[in-house]
Amino acid sequence: MSFEWLHLRLAAPLMAFGGIAIDHVGPTREFPSASALTGLQANALGLRREDALAHQALQDRLIFGALSIMPEGRKVPLVVTDTQNAKLEKSDSGWTTWGVPDGRAGATYDSPHRRRRDYLADHETRVVFRLSAGDGPTLDDLAKALDRPARPLFIGRKPCLPTSPLLAGRAKGATAYLALRSLGLSGRAIWPDEGDRHDGALRHDIADLRNWTSGLHGGSRVVMEGSIA
Numbered sequence: 001m002s003f004e005w006l007h008l009r010l011a012a013p014l015m016a017f018g019g020i021a022i023d024h025v026g027p028t029r030e031f032p033s034a035s036a037l038t039g040l041q042a043n044a045l046g047l048r049r050e051d052a053l054a055h056q057a058l059q060d061r062l063i064f065g066a067l068s069i070m071p072e073g074r075k076v077p078l079v080v081t082d083t084q085n086a087k088l089e090k091s092d093s094g095w096t097t098w099g100v101p102d103g104r105a106g107a108t109y110d111s112p113h114r115r116r117r118d119y120l121a122d123h124e125t126r127v128v129f130r131l132s133a134g135d136g137p138t139l140d141d142l143a144k145a146l147d148r149p150a151r152p153l154f155i156g157r158k159p160c161l162p163t164s165p166l167l168a169g170r171a172k173g174a175t176a177y178l179a180l181r182s183l184g185l186s187g188r189a190i191w192p193d194e195g196d197r198h199d200g201a202l203r204h205d206i207a208d209l210r211n212w213t214s215g216l217h218g219g220s221r222v223v224m225e226g227s228i229a
Helices: 034-045 052-061 139-147 176-181
Strands: 003-015 062-069 079-086 113-131 167-173 187-192 202-211 216-228
Touching (some): 003 176, 034 052, 034 062, 034 202, 052 202, 113 176
Antiparallel strands (some): 003 113, 003 167
């Protein structure tokens, strides 16, 4: 049985795919996470952050593979680190996901608040995805939303604006691996463990799921990682 997949081209001067953050360091992965693609699709559809059940249903139905496109001569992604400094005053407040500004009760910090954020520089990733059976949007609904999104789209973090429309077309294949191969491109890739294995591919767990109700880490899934020629 062959399925139809949407084909995305994620390319930008800077983009970030998140990762497991510890303290003030925000790393980036080489490939997009399931939660990141869910958020991207939800943003295109116009869902709000508090629509937790709709986000969760979308993530639960998502099946995808991703492929890194490297410039000639580059074998690994180019990662740049942005060091951010901000002095927080007692009267400062910030926006929250629940719609009410959150203030501070403590004194002004004598030293600045510092954090690091990693980005993929001049990077391009191709994604093929489909949705398993279930309630909610169809693949055609997502194609229309990605072509004419309800809100501006970004790749990982809000400053990471894409260099071109994200929707690059459609692909066909019985599995995500075969759909990636149908693109006629080569590079490092990840895909679900659907029986597609070849020499050199590694099977491992990746922690990229989100619990959209709590807003916290939601578990891991098994993927294959290897090269597509």
